């Protein structure tokens with residue numbers, strides 16, 4: 001078993017408000033805890049803090065699936081699955097490692113109730 005590494009990044013915003021935290025878990029178990037501004041995508045929170053495993057090649061246009069993450073059951077219940085017939089659902093249907101709890105992190109926007117969100121990256125996305 002690999003030792004987990006935890007990095008804490010980010011900090012209060014310009015107004016001194018604390019921001020919701022997201023834990024990104026790499027396939028190898030390394031964890032990165034990042035404060036992600038409200039209204040920002042989960043993908044952007046990773047990219048802006050150099051979290052490995054989320055490349056976001058299309059820049060958040062829902063056209064690359066390199067921001068693919070898995071959600072735990074409690075977060076999937078809160079955030080939901082991609083809308084049927086949506087571009088996200090279509091992109092995930094082509095992803096070899098997609099699971100019922102897959103989402104594209106560029107399509108998840110941070111809200112206060114997502115504080116503590118944990119997302120995991122699939123194998124091969126590093």
Ligand code: FES
Pocket residue numbers: 043055056057058059060061062063064065066067091104105106107
């Ligand atoms: Fe390309 Fe999310 S960043 S699909």
